[in-house]
Each structure stands twice: as structure tokens, then as C-alpha cells.
Amino acid sequence: MPSGTNQDFIFRTTSDGILVANNQGVIERINPAAAAMLGITVESVVGRQANTVFQQNPGLLNLFIRDGEQTLNVRLPKRRLAIGVANTDASGSRIILLQDITEKQEFESRREVLVTTMAHDLRNPISAIGGFAELVEKFGTLNEQQQKFTTRIKQTASKLYDVAGSLVDLAWIEAGMPLAHQPIDMKSLVDRVVSKLSDMAQEHQVTFATSLQNPLPTVMGDQMRLEIAVHNLLHNAILYSRPETPIAIHAWGDTNELYFSIADRGIGIDDEEIELIFDRLYRSKDERIRELPGGGLGLTMAKTIVKRHGGDIWASSNLGVGSTFTFVLPVVKQEA
Secondary structure, three states, X not given: OOHHHHHHHHHHHOOOEEEEEOOOOEEEEEOHHHHHHHOOOXXXXXXXXXXXXXXOOHHHHHHHHOOOOEEEEEEEOOOEXXXXXXXXXXXXXXXXXXXXXXXXXXXXXXXHHHHHHHHHHHHHHHHHHHHHHHHHHHOOOOOHHHHHHHHHHHHHHHHXXXXXXHHHHHHHHHOOOOOOOEEEOHHHHHHHHHHHOHHHHHHOOOXXXXXXXXXXXXXXXXXXXXXXXXXXXXXXXXXXXXXXXEEEEEEEEOOOEEEEEEEOOEOOOOOOOOOOOOOOOOOOOOHHHHOOOOOOOHHHHHHHHHHHOOOEEEEEEEOOOEEEEEEEEEOOOOOO
């Protein structure tokens, strides 16, 4: 089938809106999806100036008149919203792509409300548990064993309070709720995480040794979620590293898979616990680890996110020497 026929088929059937204007700003083509989104007909706009047709829609008009690649919000009829992306081709024609994100935005808004509400509803009884444990200590002298139990209750309640929001968010992801699906530049993602955790690394007297393949293959997925996964892995590496040791951050890949690893020289993980560390709310029996802050959700969240992206994650470790966490993700297939 000729390529022109393919392009015409995509133009007519895609759910994304497409508008094309020549270098004089005259609209030459508009597909059915764009006409439906904007509440207009193809015949009413083709051959007319974009700045005349869309003078009441500043977002869309700016996509036509601004130079270079642009990404702007575009208001649609009936209180709907689209993301508009525009660029100019070699002939000077301006091409606009519109993607309706109304449902996605509303879905994310509902998720945020649910997470906030559930976290609040969990935190109230958790706070009460910690409060009652403190009251017990004030009504009579406790023996050593009782004091140990009330201290543990308060510590556990405090940890649960801190992870309540993450626990609800984890349940949301595990329930199979949709994630974003877009190309992700893993180098930029890693750079952002390293920058965010640089102060913490300095406080713990550890350094980063970063080695990233250039270029890295592109993966598709939810950028915010994958950033959380990398953040949790690097945060743990800093927390459990010995002072004045490096943390190695390594990423590489090929046409099929992208690998990412973080290796520390820290406390390490006992062989009996290596299969348990990804379990929800699991904390090691090692007292050195129990003394450090943490709710036992970071690795669970990282594993869930990686799995939802079609990947896998694992750990290798030597107790007292250090640990390496590695995950693999499928990459975008490149055309030959």
C-alpha cells in the first residue's frame, strides 16, 4: 500500500486532532477528530486564515502563530481540555496536534482526592494508637518489658503515619489503575533524582559515581512513577551506605532492554532476607537497619512500578559489604 494512502488513513481515523496551515497562515487541512474536538466543520475552516477562525481561542491561535516547536493547553468546547503540540515542517507549513486530556485530568484529580482522603482517614487512628501508648506511660510505672513494648508501639505508629499516603498510592497502582504512556529520557530522569538527593548524600558523606550509556535507549511509561522508583532505590543506598563511600549508578541497554543499577558499599542484606525485602512494610531484623528511618514501602513501590512497566527488578548483596539493585525495562523498538 502506498505511504500516502497510509498517511491519509491515519489522518482520517486517528483520535488525535490534526490541523495544517501553510506558511501564510491559511488552514489547508483539518481531520475529523480535530473538527469534533473544536465543535466546527471541516468545510467551514479550510481555506480561511487561522487567526480569523481561532481568534477566540488564544491557546490554539498561539500554536499557529508562534515559531518553532510549541506545547500549550488548548481549551475545547463543553469545558474540555487538550494538549496542543505544534511544529513547522520543511515547506513552512504549521502542523498542530491536539490530544484531549479531559478524562485523564479528571482521573488524576480523583486519584489525588482519594489518596489524600484515605491517608487522612488512616492517619487519625494511627495517631490515636501512638497517643494511647504515651498515656499508658503516664498512668503508673512500667517495667522494662512494658516500656519496651510501648516504645515499639509509638515507633511503629509513627512509621505507619509517615507511609499512610504512600500505602494508599501503592494500592492504587497495584489495583491496575492506568499509568501515563510517553517516551522517557532516562538520563534526564536520573539527573533529576541525583540532584534532589545531593544534599542528603552530602549529609551522609557519600558520593555518586554515575556511568550512563550515551545515548540510552528510550523507554515508554509513566515518568513520574519511574522517577519515584529510582528515587526510592537511591534514597535507600544513601541511607544504608557507610560514610565516605561511593554509590555507583549505572545504566545501559540495547534495542530490546534498558538496564539500570545502583550499587552501595553499606550494611548489606542477609541471605535469608534477600527474598523478603520487596514485601510490603518489611523491615530487616538487623538492629542497624531498624535504627534508621523507614516504613518498609520504598522497595515495594519500586518493584510495583517496574512490574507495571513490563520490567523486572532484583537485588544481590553481601552482608557487611554492600548491595546492588538492578531493574530492566523494555525499550521502544526502533524502525530499521
